[in-house]
Amino acid sequence: MYAIKAIFDGIDFKPLQPIPVKEKYEVVITFIEPIKIETEKMWAEAKCPRSELIGLLRDKVWMSDDFNAPLEEMKEYME
Secondary structure (H helix, E strand, O other): OOOOOEEEOOOOEEEOOOOOOOOOOOOOOOOOOOOOHHHHHHHHHHOOOHHHHOOOOOOOOOOOOOOOOOOHHHHHHHO
């Protein structure tokens, strides 16, 4: 049995965390209380359109020029 938090917007259920299963499950949905503005802001910040993710890490992630160079520590295993 798993429990996750989600928001129901009147049409869809939107999980607030990853769902840890891939198989089909029978579910029981319980409406606890209307969401507060803080929860709505948290959902908006947690999920953003894919188009906003493109280039998000530009100039924040770099790879060393010798990234693929053999490591001294691994020489004995590579011979």
